[in-house]
Amino acid sequence: MTSTGIGAPVRRREDFRFITGSGQYVDDISRPGQAYAVFVRSPHAHAIIKNIDLSAARSAPGVLGIFTGKDLAADKIGGLICGWMIHSKDGSPMKVGPHPALALEKVRYVGDHVAVVIAETLNQARDAAELVAVDYEELPAVVDVATAQNPGQPQIHAEAPNNTVFEWHLGDKTAVEAAFAQAAHVTKLDLINNRLIPNAIEPRAAIGEYDRGQDSYTLYTTSQNPHVARLVLSAFIGIAPEHKLRVIAPDVGGGFGSKIFIYAEETVCVWAARKVGRPVKWTADRTESFLADAHGRDHVTTAELAVDGSGKILGMRVKTKANLGAYLSTFSSSVPTYLYGPLLSGQYDIPAIYCEVDGVYTNTAPVDAYRGAGRPEATFVVERLVEVAARELGRDPAEFRMQNFIKSFPHQTPVIMTYDIGDYPTCMKKALELADYANFGQRKAESERKGLLRGIGFSAYIEACGIAPSKAVGSLGAGVGLWESAEVRVNPVGTVEVLTGSHSHGQGHETTFAQLVSHRLGIPIDQISIIHGDTDKVQMGMGTYGSRSGAVGMSAISKALDKVVAKATKVAARCMEVPEDTVDFNDGVFSARGTNKSMTFGEVALQAYIAHKFDSSEIEPGLKEGSFYDPKNFTFPAGVHIAEVEIDPETGITRIDRWTAVDDFGTIINPMIVEGQVHGGIAQGIGQAMLEGAVYDSSGQLLTASYMDYCMPRADNLPSFNVAMTNTPCPSNPLGVKGCGEAGAIAAPPALINAITNALGHENIAMPATPQAVWRAAQASVRKMAAE
């Protein structure tokens, strides 16, 4: 390991612009002559649009254009798509209603887009938007996923009777029934995975621009995947052919999944730029972000675990209703199905699993991937079941897990996934040691003396990421492949530009990707640039989500580097006049074995471009290679998190006393950045478990639509984290990387709820375990303690 190579905690090269306020986020960009867009949104959860009267708005000062769904339809602009086909148990395809960028006929959630007002200034656009008079006929709304499919409920889309998008299943129902029939013990839980709102601190924004001379469009957008945005906007929505549409995702302030999707606002901005003949800029305010960013999670589940007399898990049965919201967002159908069901084996050797998931429409914002996307939901089910089963059986939760851990690899689970490699007992043992589990009893007694309730909770999570092998996901319904691309351009003087289809919105790719290049080519890291986010510069890429930038994005770079080194070796051999197979490349130097001849990488690069010393009919001049890398398998990061809490039963306040995380991410490129990802993920997981929760009232009004009502984790809600790593290198990609971006958010919620319920002495608490909820639950504990 060099000081800037793989495994080094290199300080981030992108930081300079962020710490000096010279980043360039979409809202920082001003295009000459830009006009401002404000969206008119539905105040009703479910209503028919009887009429839209634009007369007053049209004559407001500064107005350049006002458009509705009819205008988009007249221009043959298609609706927003869902790119993953799911089939129901009966083989029928999912039932999907249309999703126009501006509503036609009906609005289906509070915040739904009805019209766009474009004016010279933002204030003029806001004022004019208030003059748009929409005549709505209100309809009853259905909000609760648990009851939305009941007969007699309002029908949100004609295409989906009983608001049922799909009735999906996975696994072996018969085998599971047999397993349960033999069980010595069955643990059954009703679980809610609470609805969350991603809340990246940068609100979404877009600037659409049309160049009349070139008949081409440019879209600046807060996206995690600019090429996917371009593909969808051109091929499905029909804004323009791809070669006439440039999409730029500059600095983006956090995504967490919410900026993957192709939304109404950027679609309308880029289309409207041509209509008004001016660049059109839109920036969400925070309330809009709450209303109209894709939400996350929102499952209602009944789950059961069958265990034999010796404590061996025999089977698992899960039934889930998943809220998809009022329309299907871009990847929404995949999240509660193929990103959920296949993770139900957890780290355990479970012979039989059966899972049923109903995808349900409600009059709420569309729900889609949010950090973890299906895997937090699965892990919550598995790790609550396992912990509660251990408690019911009087077993130590760590030992019970160890008994059931998978111990040999590769391991085929009953839910599609084949885990390639892992060492779960090592993670568990290390976590127990770091958490000082042995002395928990002492600490608990100490707490009790002070009138406080101390609890400890485990989460042995596994996840499937490094998304994903194209054929595999294609066979499961994905409309796209999930490979990644990279181009390594060596310049004549030996500096290197890497153009990557991955996108960094906080992950530090400008540093970590450069570390890979520095390591492989043996050149200083400051001679390397990483370029991403512009479809004019970077060839097609699939973007960043699903913890794939290391496993897939960097693997593409690695393959391209292989090709660069191979070609450079040829050139070096010609220059040194030695046979190619006698040339070695180490630490940036090509040397001819058995001679004292050598050339630096930079010298070889120059020769490649000068092209004097080799036959150009044999070797093309130049040194630039590309690669499209398709992963062979998902990767399977896994680990153990242990949460220890202290609850004051008089206030319900839960203090997290310590948090231990031991994660196996395979090869670590930059441990500082990996730890940062774990910290951030744990914080979001703790947020889900005890602070956050999107709440709609029964009429479909979002009650949690600002930071006054939606509790974001703040510094004083969280502890410092004790984070360690183990390493079983991933065998399915050249670097051995598994990916780390989502693990914290996946592991944390059950660890925390297991700790809180352990402290309380009963299981009757739901997420978020707010002080009020904990206080109420603690009264039951206090009564119980008093009675004993």
Next chain:
Amino acid sequence: MTQVTMTVNGESVSADIEPRMLLSQFLREQLRLTGTHIGCDTSQCGACVVHVDGRAVKSCTTLAVSCAGSDVLTIEGLAKDGQLHPMQEAFREHHALQCGYCTPGMIMAAIDIVNRKGTELDEHTIREELEGNICRCTGYHNIVKAVAAGAAAMGMGEFQQAAE
């Protein structure tokens, strides 16, 4: 429209603006100092924190006209002659930022904490004092370390506080 004059990052600026213009808009739109960010509409996220007359202020909840005659310091004004402020250095050294969006406000708030609470800050104090700054990326673990380190560095160096 009304005329307002103030000093921003050491330079006098004057402009004709609507009285309703927020300081954050004045900085971002009028002066093109886009380092100060907007993250919410209820004055809670802290991405907009700047210093006005030496004190941290949420620029999203401050009218530009109320800063007439004042001394405003933004993230762009911290580094001196190409040398970063110790708090900026500390954020980079301790990986206290990921997407960078909350970072300008976080750094300005951190410096204000030191101005008010001194250069020896413990974890508990830092976490409490950062209650007005929300970060979604880092989980705060490294921010806390950076603020402590930045504070200590501010205590050691001869770095001139621009707020003085």
